[in-house]
Amino acid sequence: MRRMILCAAIVTIGLIVSSGNVLAHHAFSSEFDANRHVVFTGTVSKMMWVNPHAWIYVDVKKADGTTEEWMVEAGTPNTLLRRGFTKASLQAGTVIKVDGYQSKDGSLRANGRDLTLPDGRTLFLGNAEGGGAEGAPGAPK
Amino acid sequence: MNWRWLSSIVLAAAVAIVMSSALVAQAAKSNTKAPAKAAAPAGAAEKAWTVKKTPWGDPDLQGVWNDATSTPLQRPAGKGETVTGTEANLFEEQLANDLSRDRRDGGPEVDVNRAYNEHWMDARRLKITNDRRTSLIVDPPDGRLPPTVPISAERQKIRAERQAAGNRFQAGMPNIATEMSLPIRCIIRTDSPPYLPTIYNNDFQIYQSPGYVVIQPEMIHSARIIPLDGRPHIGKSLKQWLGDTRGHFEGNTLVLETTNFRNDDTVYQGANPETYKITERFTRVAEDSINYEFTIEDPTTWTKPWTAIVPWNKIDPKEQMYEYMCHEDNFDIVHLLSGARAREKNPSLNLTKPQTQR
Amino acid sequence: MRSRFWRVVTPLGFAVVIAGVWLSPIVGQQRGQQAPAAPRAAAPAATGFPAYRAPRLNGHPDLNGVWQAFVTANIDLEDHEAQAGPYTELIGEYSGWPPGQSIVEGGVIPYKPEALAKKRQNAANRIKADVSNDKTWHNLGDPEMKCYMPGVPRATYMPYPFQIVQGSSPYLLMAYEYASTTRTIRMDWKQEAPTDTWMGWSIGRWEGETLVVDVTGQREETWFDRGGNYHSDMLHVVERYTPLSPYHMQYEATIEDPKVFTRPWKISFPLYRRMEKNVQLLEYKCVPFTEELLYGKFKKGAS
Numbered sequence: 001m002r003r004m005i006l007c008a009a010i011v012t013i014g015l016i017v018s019s020g021n022v023l024a025h026h027a028f029s030s031e032f033d034a035n036r037h038v039v040f041t042g043t044v045s046k047m048m049w050v051n052p053h054a055w056i057y058v059d060v061k062k063a064d065g066t067t068e069e070w071m072v073e074a075g076t077p078n079t080l081l082r083r084g085f086t087k088a089s090l091q092a093g094t095v096i097k098v099d100g101y102q103s104k105d106g107s108l109r110a111n112g113r114d115l116t117l118p119d120g121r122t123l124f125l126g127n128a129e130g131g132g133a134e135g136a137p138g139a140p141k
Numbered sequence: 142m143n144w145r146w147l148s149s150i151v152l153a154a155a156v157a158i159v160m161s162s163a164l165v166a167q168a169a170k171s172n173t174k175a176p177a178k179a180a181a182p183a184g185a186a187e188k189a190w191t192v193k194k195t196p197w198g199d200p201d202l203q204g205v206w207n208d209a210t211s212t213p214l215q216r217p218a219g220k221g222e223t224v225t226g227t228e229a230n231l232f233e234e235q236l237a238n239d240l241s242r243d244r245r246d247g248g249p250e251v252d253v254n255r256a257y258n259e260h261w262m263d264a265r266r267l268k269i270t271n272d273r274r275t276s277l278i279v280d281p282p283d284g285r286l287p288p289t290v291p292i293s294a295e296r297q298k299i300r301a302e303r304q305a306a307g308n309r310f311q312a313g314m315p316n317i318a319t320e321m322s323l324p325i326r327c328i329i330r331t332d333s334p335p336y337l338p339t340i341y342n343n344d345f346q347i348y349q350s351p352g353y354v355v356i357q358p359e360m361i362h363s364a365r366i367i368p369l370d371g372r373p374h375i376g377k378s379l380k381q382w383l384g385d386t387r388g389h390f391e392g393n394t395l396v397l398e399t400t401n402f403r404n405d406d407t408v409y410q411g412a413n414p415e416t417y418k419i420t421e422r423f424t425r426v427a428e429d430s431i432n433y434e435f436t437i438e439d440p441t442t443w444t445k446p447w448t449a450i451v452p453w454n455k456i457d458p459k460e461q462m463y464e465y466m467c468h469e470d471n472f473d474i475v476h477l478l479s480g481a482r483a484r485e486k487n488p489s490l491n492l493t494k495p496q497t498q499r
Numbered sequence: 500m501r502s503r504f505w506r507v508v509t510p511l512g513f514a515v516v517i518a519g520v521w522l523s524p525i526v527g528q529q530r531g532q533q534a535p536a537a538p539r540a541a542a543p544a545a546t547g548f549p550a551y552r553a554p555r556l557n558g559h560p561d562l563n564g565v566w567q568a569f570v571t572a573n574i575d576l577e578d579h580e581a582q583a584g585p586y587t588e589l590i591g592e593y594s595g596w597p598p599g600q601s602i603v604e605g606g607v608i609p610y611k612p613e614a615l616a617k618k619r620q621n622a623a624n625r626i627k628a629d630v631s632n633d634k635t636w637h638n639l640g641d642p643e644m645k646c647y648m649p650g651v652p653r654a655t656y657m658p659y660p661f662q663i664v665q666g667s668s669p670y671l672l673m674a675y676e677y678a679s680t681t682r683t684i685r686m687d688w689k690q691e692a693p694t695d696t697w698m699g700w701s702i703g704r705w706e707g708e709t710l711v712v713d714v715t716g717q718r719e720e721t722w723f724d725r726g727g728n729y730h731s732d733m734l735h736v737v738e739r740y741t742p743l744s745p746y747h748m749q750y751e752a753t754i755e756d757p758k759v760f761t762r763p764w765k766i767s768f769p770l771y772r773r774m775e776k777n778v779q780l781l782e783y784k785c786v787p788f789t790e791e792l793l794y795g796k797f798k799k800g801a802s
Binding site: 195196197201203204316317318319326327328346348349350351353355357361362363364366368372373375379381382383458461462463464466468469470472474475478479481482485 | 563666674683779781
């Protein structure tokens, strides 16, 4: 067992090293603060399906009745597009729960470590309903 | 009307038509695409698979390909060249668990770096190659990078500066946009050869036209346009991040040679663009598979050349490659820099409690 | 005509002519095995050029090559005089912008009256940029100045070459030297744009001698030119690429956006084949030219 774990650890390192220039250089802890774990529920006002990160705008009602707008950083949308999700997949007005880490500069920004719907389902897990999972999404013939 | 005269015209015409059609049909046969035979299952007895040709006669590499794998570049200590099927299954299960970003154990320091749930990543990266190799490197035979050569003082200085900038970045305190890495600045990402697997968007689209092959990596949307006509490289003083590539087919293998790399953290692992040489080979080995092989040599960085093979798997038409805009919405740069400036002004910004909890 | 010589030559001559006529569809077909020979209809002679039928590749007009526009539409789609660009007091003629004639049919873009104000505002703010707030990141400045991908049709008339790569797969590639921009044309494709992108979602089809490309799903932040001409997220562009000779191609684009314009409008101009020996696109990765502009005020030690 220990050998397997060592193996996996080396693989993880190997993955990072083998990427050469790439994404290993993005340590999320350089942008988000491990000491500032946030959990909140709010209403999606829009989602930007952009790279390098998708962004979800979430309106959060505070205890005093005022609303603050959070920006939640997500992953690369291209992975979701390949599973049949589209810009219509997360509509404005959807309530979501965000569990993440707030940005180091203290602004209303967090990474979307774990995004769920009120019923507990993970956002964007699996394939889009009726989406591109079966057969070619748009090939001719 | 002289019928004899007319009939001799008709006869001559008929003969000419028949003969020329036969000649054309003969030429057509040699251009006809060989029927694609079913791809042999891995490890099965050799059933020669014939690569299809494009209408102009080049081996057909067109399509969208994915190179994700968990096979590491270098062989882990104590491993042989391949693992058995059982070892592979066990390894993949363990790996899926180890790398899973759905895990919430390990404390906040580990958790924040896991960033997002697993489904934002390329699930194919959890699989080792079909041939169950323990490293992508196939030469040297030990599956590891060759020993390095002592580098010049100047290169050491540059590496030290890059390391220092990297440390500042990791600490969340970058000085300036231009000291961040080329991927973070959205200049190049996986489009710089050698092509190596990463955590997502491991996709490449290949286009071909008479006299050209074009490889378009997903990140960052660039097109590597490769002439096959034997023209010389561009002038030595023209340096490019993706270099300048020339290609030709050796049998069914596309062979690429690339020169003219810029000297600013462009080439692999801080090698020396002046002495760096990369040769890449693409061979379609099955309907849904290309073998991508590359050899890197740089006598001022490694003691000998080294070669790796990364399998590419076809994913279209079911899956597509999508636009990877990067610089256009690269908010991270501002977040990272303004975060650093805010904390320079007020070091106590690292609170132990979050400001908001709802 | 009764001499022995002519009795041999004439039938032979007829034979050659007849065989040649017979053969040419077959030879044409060798380059493209699937489609039958295209109809003989030639391109409309837009500028008095003799009607032209491009060589075939895989049954379709072969548009492969390196192409470039020579209009100054990137400065302004409409008529524009020579003008001082930014900072001529520092760099003189280096910042002079040349004059040019409108490529818009009818001369003028048909803005809705209330939409014209935004065009003027764009022009007034074209060399400003402020990325300090994510939500207003794109509000100011010509996206070209920021080295953002230009969208369609602007990419076609930027003063840089682009290459069309046309083969035998369902995809055609257009690769632009500017900012290493690319876009995939999906031929006869059924999927719609899954999301908005800077270069949009392009679906192509052949209409005789013309490649028709239908572009939707473009990011609303792109401009048509440095003059601030713009559109909304309802932009719909239909392009037509028609070879006119071995050396040039007619480009037409119909632009439709009911939020901004009173009716669809059209631009057109020729694209020229770059004829230099061994011509190729070089790397124009302009991101480094914008980092001080965009991020300079966040660097260590900035005032």
